[in-house]
Amino acid sequence: MVPTLVVFGAGGLAREAAMVARRLGHEAAAFVDRAPGPAIHDIPVMTEAEAARRHPGADAVIAVGDHALRRRLAAVAADLGFACPALIDPTTVTGPGVGFADGVLVLPGAVFTVDVAVGAHVLVNPGVTIAHDVAIGAFASLSPGVHVAGNVAIGEDAFLGIGASVANGRPGRPLTIGAGAFVAAGATVTAEVAPGLRVAGVPARPLPSKDLQP
Ligand SMILES: CC(C)(COP(=O)(O)OP(=O)(O)OC[C@H]1O[C@@H](n2cnc3c(N)ncnc32)[C@H](O)[C@@H]1OP(=O)(O)O)[C@@H](O)C(=O)NCCC(=O)NCCS
Structure with a gap:
């Protein structure tokens, strides 16, 4: 059926x-x-x-x-009694140790190499690439063309704008993007982003102005 x-x-x-x-x-x-x-x-x-x-x-x-x-x-x-199994486009590339929690939505053309944990209801837009040893917290949003290097931890509710990149952390010491952080379109994150912080630019720096809205 x-x-x-x-x-x-x-x-x-x-x-x-x-x-x-x-x-x-x-x-x-x-x-x-x-x-x-x-x-x-x-x-x-x-x-x-x-x-x-x-x-x-x-x-x-x-x-x-x-x-x-x-x-x-x-x-x-x-x-209402609906189950939300992960919905993963058939073009998605995954290797060993990649897991998707319930509610994850992956649009076409995403790559998760090895040992990636994707939390509940994470949104993965087209053309996202995620390297080894990455954890993505529940309800995070990855915009089209986001690239994440190895050993990175992305917190719950974080937003990564279109074309943003995240440089690698170290084994056992992941580069962390805190819960609820906002990474602007095109930013390159090279260092930890505190929870709730809004960053932009290359390399990413805190957004100075409160009038920058998502
Ligand atoms: C950061 C962001 C929220 C700013 O939007 P905004 O509030 O409309 O900002 P503005 O366009 O008015 O620009 C305000 C200033 O910030 C700068 N700026 C805007 N976006 C920027 C970005 N992504 N990176 C660096 N600087 C940025 C502008 O150049 C401008 O600088 P200035 O005051 O010196 O001229 C927006 O650019 C962004 O990244 N949104 C995410 C969109 C996205 O990825 N959507 C994906 C949906 S799937």
Whole structure:
């Protein structure tokens, strides 16, 4: 039987998640939004309650970019009885010791070499490369083309902008990007980033201005 998938979200990432689902042979049966709306790519848009009524026992993917909303919707999906197995595009390259927790969404063209732990509901956009001995905390977001070298630890809810790079740590002493940190587009991280800190540039430095918003 073709697995049925409910896609939480109705924006660009949700459409991308539905694409991955199709590529895996799943049936993307619904997009979930605050209110019903016109079908998207022939997939109906409905509320979470309606999705739970129509598709009991289906799997779900939380396909929203904002990590805080992703957390909230993951709890909603669990309350409604949806399981969120990892949704990994078939082009993904993985080696030994690579593990994905529930809810992980990996879009096409990502590489995880060896010994990489990807936490719950982490978002991995197209063309991300992750080298050996990397841990990625729950609900972190890796934008398209992020590159992470070996021996790196990325905290929960961290955001790495498009094209950001992270230099290597050392065995047993990972370069750490703290929980909730924000790494701007194109930045190169060469040293630890404290939890909640916002950095930009090459090499990455703290953003001086509070008016820089994600
Ligand atoms: C950092 C960021 C949030 C700043 O956005 P913003 O608040 O609109 O900032 P502005 O474009 O008004 O620029 C403000 C200043 O910061 C600089 N700046 C902006 N983005 C920068 C970046 N990524 N790296 C270095 N400097 C940056 C600008 O040059 C400007 O400098 P100035 O005041 O000297 O002229 C944004 O550039 C960014 O990185 N967003 C992430 C986007 C992304 O990766 N999305 C992926 C979705 S999948």
